[in-house]
Amino acid sequence: xxxxxxxxxxxxxxxxxxxxxxxxxxxxxxxxxxxxxxxxxxxxxxxxxxxxxxxxxxxxxxxxxxxxxxxxxxxxxxxxxxxxxxxxxxxxxxxxxxxxxxxxxxxxxxxxxxxxxxxxxxxxxxxxxxxxxxxxxxxxxxxxxxxxxxxxxxxxxxxxxxxxxxxxxxxxxxxxxxxxxxxxxxxxxxxxxxxxxxxxxxxxxxxxxxxxxxxxxxxxxxxxxxxxxxxxxxxxx
Amino acid sequence: xxxxxxxxxxxxxxxxxxxxxxxxxxxxxxxxxxxxxxxxxxxxxxxxxxxxxxxxxxxxxxxxxxxxxxxxxxxxxxxxxxxxxxxxxxxxxxxxxxxxxxxxxxxxxxxxxxxxxxxxxxxxxxxxxxxxxxxxxxxxxxxxxxxxxxxxxxxxxxxxxxxxxxxxxxxxxxxxxxxxxxxxxxxxxxxxxxxxxxxxxxxxxxxxxxxxxxxxxxxxxxxxxxxxxxxxxxxxxxxxxxxxxxxxxxxxxxxxxxxxxxxxxxxxxxxxxxxxxxxxxxxxxxxxxxxxxxxxxxxxxxxxxxxxxxxxxxxxxxxxxxxxxxxxxxxxxxxxxxxxxxxxxxxxxxxxxxxxxxxxxxxxxxxxxxxxxxxxxxxxxxxxxxxxxxxxxxxxxxxxxxxxxxxxxxxxxxxxxxxxxx
Ligand SMILES: Nc1ncnc2c1ncn2[C@@H]1O[C@H](COP(=O)(O)OP(=O)(O)OP(=O)(O)O)[C@@H](O)[C@H]1O
Ligand SMILES: [Mg+2]
Numbered sequence: 001x002x003x004x005x006x007x008x009x010x011x012x013x014x015x016x017x018x019x020x021x022x023x024x025x026x027x028x029x030x031x032x033x034x035x036x037x038x039x040x041x042x043x044x045x046x047x048x049x050x051x052x053x054x055x056x057x058x059x060x061x062x063x064x065x066x067x068x069x070x071x072x073x074x075x076x077x078x079x080x081x082x083x084x085x086x087x088x089x090x091x092x093x094x095x096x097x098x099x100x101x102x103x104x105x106x107x108x109x110x111x112x113x114x115x116x117x118x119x120x121x122x123x124x125x126x127x128x129x130x131x132x133x134x135x136x137x138x139x140x141x142x143x144x145x146x147x148x149x150x151x152x153x154x155x156x157x158x159x160x161x162x163x164x165x166x167x168x169x170x171x172x173x174x175x176x177x178x179x180x181x182x183x184x185x186x187x188x189x190x191x192x193x194x195x196x197x198x199x200x201x202x203x204x205x206x207x208x209x210x211x212x213x214x215x216x217x218x219x220x221x222x223x224x225x226x227x228x229x230x231x232x233x234x235x236x237x
Numbered sequence: 238x239x240x241x242x243x244x245x246x247x248x249x250x251x252x253x254x255x256x257x258x259x260x261x262x263x264x265x266x267x268x269x270x271x272x273x274x275x276x277x278x279x280x281x282x283x284x285x286x287x288x289x290x291x292x293x294x295x296x297x298x299x300x301x302x303x304x305x306x307x308x309x310x311x312x313x314x315x316x317x318x319x320x321x322x323x324x325x326x327x328x329x330x331x332x333x334x335x336x337x338x339x340x341x342x343x344x345x346x347x348x349x350x351x352x353x354x355x356x357x358x359x360x361x362x363x364x365x366x367x368x369x370x371x372x373x374x375x376x377x378x379x380x381x382x383x384x385x386x387x388x389x390x391x392x393x394x395x396x397x398x399x400x401x402x403x404x405x406x407x408x409x410x411x412x413x414x415x416x417x418x419x420x421x422x423x424x425x426x427x428x429x430x431x432x433x434x435x436x437x438x439x440x441x442x443x444x445x446x447x448x449x450x451x452x453x454x455x456x457x458x459x460x461x462x463x464x465x466x467x468x469x470x471x472x473x474x475x476x477x478x479x480x481x482x483x484x485x486x487x488x489x490x491x492x493x494x495x496x497x498x499x500x501x502x503x504x505x506x507x508x509x510x511x512x513x514x515x516x517x518x519x520x521x522x523x524x525x526x527x528x529x530x531x532x533x534x535x536x537x538x539x540x541x542x543x544x545x546x547x548x549x550x551x552x553x554x555x556x557x558x559x560x561x562x563x564x565x566x567x568x569x570x571x572x573x574x575x576x577x578x579x580x581x582x583x584x585x586x587x588x589x590x591x592x593x594x595x596x597x598x599x600x601x602x603x604x605x606x607x608x609x610x611x612x613x614x615x616x617x618x619x620x621x622x623x624x625x626x627x628x629x630x631x632x633x634x635x636x637x638x639x640x641x642x643x644x645x646x647x648x649x650x651x652x653x654x655x656x657x658x659x
Pocket of ligand 2: 042159
């Protein structure tokens with residue numbers, strides 16, 4: 001479904017990605033782990049077209065998206081939940097959701113799509129007229145995922161959904177991700193610092209070090225890999 | 238702690254005094270006077286001393302005040318909050334009352350020519366404020382050259398009306414269209430700019446338009462300005478005491494005595510309607526995808542991109558539509574004055590409109606009305622003291638920024654809250 005090969009991305013003359021190869025198959029949950037500054041967020045932003053790859057190729061359903069503007073990429077079915085949630089703080093929860101639907105025929109299916117989101121995250125339904133910035137961290141994360149789901153993606157990119165959220169809520173959010181994947185048949189590409197949780201959930205995983213993929217494999221294999229354990233799990237969360 | 242604070246504040250006000258001395262010493266303290274046909278410098282140290290003392294002491298009290306406020310942080314702040322809560326609850330009733338008052342205003346016993354002129358001027362600024370609020374308040378694009386669109390609207394209205402003799406209602410949309418096109422023209426080069434950089438370029442754009450108007454003599458008559466701009470008519474009925482042969486006028490048609498106030502009252506209602514259209518449009522468009530995208534763009538451009546909102550089109554529509562309303566207001570200005578020249582479109586106009594929007598609390602439609610009444614009223618009150626007008630204007634802005642740093646009616650909640658929810 002998603003096929004990334006030899007992608008390099010720069011910020012000015014700082015190279016953040018040094019030839020990344022990643023493959024995500026239809027229906028999978030794939031996790032990407034790596035330490036701070038490894039380039040995980042950069043990779044997601046490059047897939048979404050917000051950052052431009054300098055070289056390399058990104059195919060989505062065998063179609064090259066590497067030079068497409070972000071709104072066309074969303075239209076093709078890739079939605080991103082960006083790092084730090086990026087909720088529109090002064091807009092209401094409802095407006096946030098409607099903005100997620102802005103590619104989807106300008107929100108014509110809002111009632112249907114939002115119902116699906118409330119099924120996933122019932123709290124949102126009671127908060128429709130509340131300003132996004134006044135939600136709790138966990139609720140904001142739910143809103144961010146819900147907002148991305150409003151575009152009816154076939155593939156969801158999630159950037160550190162557990163960031164700054166209490167463990168109990170993290171479990172709930174991870175089970176929602178699983179639900180989105182299994183029930184709604186959305187392919188998931190998940191970036192996480194919480195390597196244990198991510199690899200437990202994922203079918204497959206990649207380890208990104210310094211802008212390069214250093215390891216890949218089944219989620220369980222990576223969990224038991226001594227190098228991964230030493231670098232990302234020991235003493236971790 | 239208290240001692241520490243006082244010591245710090247004293248130090249700070251000493252510093253303020255030094256700056257004030259450096260600034261006002263040469264500007265105020267050294268005055269050149271002609272004595273026996275030679276210029277001599279006459280020092281005025283006493284006034285300088287007064288100003289410096291005022292600045293230093295003022296600074297001291299501001300420090301103490303803001304410290305007290307710091308202590309009270311978290312508690313809802315008093316007056317402004319009370320006002321904005323009140324407006325929230327009774328918003329609809331107040332709006333209706335305000336509109337009703339505006340409608341009957343011309344028939345109030347005190348509404349003479351002087352008051353009507355002020356009312357028309359305020360209404361024009363309210364409309365400009367609402368128009369600019371689309372760009373600054375909704376889309377979050379700091380535009381310091383808004384007067385350019387006001388000018389483009391006024392000049393295109395005047396040129397079409399003079400050369401083709403078209404009526405107000407035909408020239409108005411054309412002028413709006415032209416202004417909107419200039420909005421897009423400005424929008425393209427500044428698409429990638431934000432914040433202060435954007436502000437600088439828009440400021441330069443405003444000056445460019447003014448200089449263009451000043452120098453394109455064949456079209457604009459440069460500094461001489463355009464005269465003989467047709468006055469508006471009441472759906473074809475002119476306001477004239479001695480009409481041409483066979484032409485029906487407003488007063489003959491309605492069987493009234495001729496009174497020059499009739500035209501003034503008509504102009505008043507015209508600008509009232511135009512302003513209310515601007516307001517209604519803004520309220521409506523906030524609920525449409527475009528308006529929502531503007532506000533989202535103001536909040537977070539990256540999030541917008543990742544959701545598939547096209548930032549380029551969103552910004553361009555904001556510039557274009559904001560400019561269009563500026564152009565409408567410009568048409569009105571041209572037809573009211575019957576004479577326009579580049580002098581009416583200087584940077585200070587942009588500055589006043591921006592001040593209206595910012596002091597009102599960006600994004601607040603009611604705030605625009607309140608700050609217009611306040612600022613334009615202030616300028617008016619000081620009309621007889623010409624040289625103190627700008628001082629009063631500046632002083633008022635400083636005071637608002639000290640006591641209501643987010644604007645008179647700011648309801649902005651903190652964008653990020655930390656710690657509370659973990
Ligand atoms: N806007 C930017 N300008 C310059 N350099 C940047 C920018 N964004 C990221 N970088 C750099 O690119 C590298 C990769 O950053 P990125 O945000 O992708 O890391 P990450 O793996 O997501 O880290 P984290 O886990 O902390 O979120 C880092 O060295 C970072 O400093
Ligand atoms: Mg990151």
